[in-house]
Amino acid sequence: MAIKAFILDLDGVITDTAEFHFQGWKRLAEEEGIEFTRDDNEALRGVSRRRSLEILLGEHQDDYSEEEMQEMMDRKNGYYQDLLKQMTDDDLLPGARELLNTLKESGFKIAVASASRNAKTVLNSLKITDEFDTISDGHSVDNPKPAPDIFVHTADKLGVKPEESVVIEDAEAGVEAALAAEMTAVGVGPEERVGKAHYRYDSTADIDVEEILA
Numbered sequence: 001m002a003i004k005a006f007i008l009d010l011d012g013v014i015t016d017t018a019e020f021h022f023q024g025w026k027r028l029a030e031e032e033g034i035e036f037t038r039d040d041n042e043a044l045r046g047v048s049r050r051r052s053l054e055i056l057l058g059e060h061q062d063d064y065s066e067e068e069m070q071e072m073m074d075r076k077n078g079y080y081q082d083l084l085k086q087m088t089d090d091d092l093l094p095g096a097r098e099l100l101n102t103l104k105e106s107g108f109k110i111a112v113a114s115a116s117r118n119a120k121t122v123l124n125s126l127k128i129t130d131e132f133d134t135i136s137d138g139h140s141v142d143n144p145k146p147a148p149d150i151f152v153h154t155a156d157k158l159g160v161k162p163e164e165s166v167v168i169e170d171a172e173a174g175v176e177a178a179l180a181a182e183m184t185a186v187g188v189g190p191e192e193r194v195g196k197a198h199y200r201y202d203s204t205a206d207i208d209v210e211e212i213l214a
């Protein structure tokens with residue numbers, strides 16, 4: 001079936017917010033006396049805010065009440081939002097603008113499907129909100145990636161079938177979600193992270209749309 005739509009993840013595909021997320025979680029971890037390294041942060045790629053906190057707390061999770069968990073998520077998000085204030089349209093990843101232009105010129109529907117509840121703020125800072133036919137974020141569905149829900153929901157909003165949709169993702173959880181949604185999965189990043197995708201490229205700038213459509 002012919003491809004009609006491209007559904008793009010945001011963090012790690014269009015812009016790189018991983019460092020800001022890391023700084024936010026690192027500050028929270030230090031305040032709580034928990035060790036958290038840049039390596040540990042890799043496990044949070046594409047994962048929801050709550051799941052990220054659970055991973056960060058690890059065995060300490062049982063020491064915290066639901067209210068305390070909520071407060072920590074809010075605290076980290078405050079740190080993250082402060083860092084986001086520095087973001088401008090210079091922070092598009094190399095190749096992101098060109099990719100959007102190529103997809104638009106070829107007549108595809110394009111959407112963002114991000115786990116982030118800050119996705120709209122990030123898109124506004126990057127000044128690309130109007131480029132998309134629809135935007136799904138961390139508020140759109142209950143079950144986060146690796147569940148297929150956000151991609152199925154986004155394809156529905158675009159009025160296309162899963163088999164007419166291509167998902168571009170930098171996270172293992174995102175690739176799993178795209179495959180579970182029975183869409184064409186394009187991974188951005190190393191083999192060990194996104195190797196299960198139908199197509200894999202080292203970076204957004206390397207994505208070859210013609211190859212995906214062939």
Ligand code: BG6
Pocket residue numbers: 010011012021044045046047048049052077114115116117118119138
């Ligand atoms: C994803 C990021 O896009 O959004 C994750 O890759 C992040 O690292 C998740 O945890 C949720 O983000 P937010 O902005 O809702 O805390």
Ligand code: MG
Pocket residue numbers: 009010011012013045046169170171174
């Ligand atoms: Mg991502």
